[in-house]
Amino acid sequence: MTEPRRSAQSGGRAAGAGRPASVAAKAAAIDAAQARPLSWKTVVKRAAVVVVAGVAIYLVLPKLIAVLGAWPRLSTLNPAWFMVALAAELVSFTCNFALQRLALRTRGWFAVVTAGLAGNAVTDSLPGGDAAGAAVQFGMLTAAGFDTDTAVGALTTFSLLGVGGLLALPVFALPAMLAGVPASPGLVHTAVLGLAGFAGFAVFGTILLRTDWPLAATGRAAQWLRNRVTRGRRPPVTGLDQRLLDERDTIRAVLGENWWRAVLLTAGRLGFDYGCLLAALRATGASPQPSLVLLAYAAAGIIALLPLTPGGLGIVEASLSGLLVLAGVHASDAVLATLAYRIASYWLPLFAGPPAYLLFRRRYGRPVRRPATADRAEPSGEGG
Numbered sequence: 001m002t003e004p005r006r007s008a009q010s011g012g013r014a015a016g017a018g019r020p021a022s023v024a025a026k027a028a029a030i031d032a033a034q035a036r037p038l039s040w041k042t043v044v045k046r047a048a049v050v051v052v053a054g055v056a057i058y059l060v061l062p063k064l065i066a067v068l069g070a071w072p073r074l075s076t077l078n079p080a081w082f083m084v085a086l087a088a089e090l091v092s093f094t095c096n097f098a099l100q101r102l103a104l105r106t107r108g109w110f111a112v113v114t115a116g117l118a119g120n121a122v123t124d125s126l127p128g129g130d131a132a133g134a135a136v137q138f139g140m141l142t143a144a145g146f147d148t149d150t151a152v153g154a155l156t157t158f159s160l161l162g163v164g165g166l167l168a169l170p171v172f173a174l175p176a177m178l179a180g181v182p183a184s185p186g187l188v189h190t191a192v193l194g195l196a197g198f199a200g201f202a203v204f205g206t207i208l209l210r211t212d213w214p215l216a217a218t219g220r221a222a223q224w225l226r227n228r229v230t231r232g233r234r235p236p237v238t239g240l241d242q243r244l245l246d247e248r249d250t251i252r253a254v255l256g257e258n259w260w261r262a263v264l265l266t267a268g269r270l271g272f273d274y275g276c277l278l279a280a281l282r283a284t285g286a287s288p289q290p291s292l293v294l295l296a297y298a299a300a301g302i303i304a305l306l307p308l309t310p311g312g313l314g315i316v317e318a319s320l321s322g323l324l325v326l327a328g329v330h331a332s333d334a335v336l337a338t339l340a341y342r343i344a345s346y347w348l349p350l351f352a353g354p355p356a357y358l359l360f361r362r363r364y365g366r367p368v369r370r371p372a373t374a375d376r377a378e379p380s381g382e383g384g
Contacts, residue, residue: 050127050128052127052128052308053127053128053308053309053310054127056308056309056314056315057309057313057314060314060315060317060318061314063314063317063318063321063322064313064314064317064318066321066335067317067321067335067338067339067342068317068339070332070335070336070339071339073336074336074339074340074343076284076336077280077283077284077336077340078282078283078284078285081279081280081282081283082279082280082283082340084279084282084283085275085276085277085279085280085283085340085341085344086276086344086348088272088273088275088276088279088344089272089273089276089344089345089348091268091272092268092269092270092271092272092273092275092276092345093269093349095265095266095268095269095272096116096265096269097109097112097113097116098265099158099161099262099265099266099269100112100116100158102258102261102262102265103157103158103262104141104146106146110359110360110363111140111141111144111145111146111360111364112141113356114140114356114357114359114360115136115137115140115141115144115356115360116137117349117352117353117356117357118136118137118140118353118354118356118357118360119133119134119136119137119138119140119353120133120349120350120353121133121349121350121351121352121353121354121356121357122136122353123310123311124310124311124313124346124349124350124353125310125311125350125353126310127309127310128307129307129310129311130307136367138152139367140357140360140364140367142367143364143365143366143367144360144364156247156250157250161262161266162266162269162270163305164266165266165267165269165270166270166298166301166302166305167302169270169274169294169295169297169298169301170294170295170298172291172294173291173292173294173295173298212245215241215244215245215248216241216242216244216245217241218241218244219240219241219242219243219244219245220240220241222240223237223238223240223241226240273297273345274293274294274297276341276344276345277293277297277320277337277341278290278293280337280338280340280341280344281293281324281329281333281337283337283340284333284336284337284340285333286329286330286333286334286337288324288327288328288329289327289328292326292327292328293324293327293329295323295327296320296323296324296326296327297320299319299323300316300319300320300323303315303316303319304316304319311346311350312346313346316338316342316346317338317339317342320338320341321334321335321338322334324337324338
């Protein structure tokens with residue numbers, strides 16, 4: 001198997017050489033989806049997403065109202081600790097964007113930050129907004145001069161790193177629990193499930209990154225099953241095993257020798273976000289065991305991975321406030337701390353999205369769709 005080639009960059013220029021076939025195919029699929037007119041199936045799917053989001057919000061509405069209803073009590077927060085919470089979240093987002101710079105192989109900040117904030121705002125404001133937010137971010141990055149294939153592969157890698165880091169968090173609470181820190185059965189079960197999930201993710205990821213046969217066999221099996229189910233209705237799929245291997249090689253190529261920086265930035269993004277929650281709790285006057293808060297934070301983060309509502313709205317408020325109570329926080333303090341944390345991690349970044357998009361438009365103009373398969377010159381890159 002031929003490893004994908006990587007081009008060196010200077011001055012924040014995005015790489016344009018060595019595009020793996022699977023990433024090029026994914027970029028072409030995005031282009032085709034953007035150009036394709038709406039069909040009745042697409043309308044039904046989007047309507048179903050809206051219905052699911054509505055039902056999910058309805059189910060957690062009492063808890064969401066309780067959290068948002070704590071707004072007048074924000075004046076009772078310790079101002080110093082609340083500022084610490086905001087600063088911690090700012091550092092977390094900085095690590096987030098630094099990780100994307102690493103994946104995109106650029107030195108510049110402006111396009112990465114503005115595209116990230118704009119895409120995040122779309123994701124957090126629309127039901128099932130992950131795809132729409134990724135499309136906005138993808139379009140802005142390509143408009144800023146980044147190679148289409150590089151952008152797709154980089155953002156895919158970034159998402160996988162985030163999931164792996166989230167699953168790893170219960171590992172850091174294990175020493176405290178072994179030392180005898182009392183924990184509710186709910187949090188103990190959370191720790192066990194988190195450890196099992198992280199172990200499975202680590203083992204599975206290591207096998208896939210270092211050996212070819214499991215991924216190739218999975219691709220062949222999935223291809224056989226898909227072709228058998230859709231026989232006579234759709235053209236048969238071929239070469240899925242090789243496309244999966246190419247995708248794996250893309251992840252390795254994106255990280256390259258900078259894997260340790262990616263690990264540190266992922267840890268920083270999650271660590272400072274967790275620090276924001278701890279500071280929000282201290283701002284209420286509560287001082288629970290940090291290890292138990294870590295378990296509550298990890299469990300709420302894993303629940304939020306389910307794209308049921310925009311940005312986990314309602315889901316995060318309900319799960320996090322309830323889990324904080326299990327961690328020993330008084331119910332009223334848990335609700336207020338959850339609100340303070342969500343202001344820093346959800347509402348403020350959401351409101352920063354439109355200004356970021358306008359700043360991007362001022363520098364680069366309106367983002368336009370670029371054909372993924374068209375031959376074009378080396379992009380000019382984005383200036384910091």
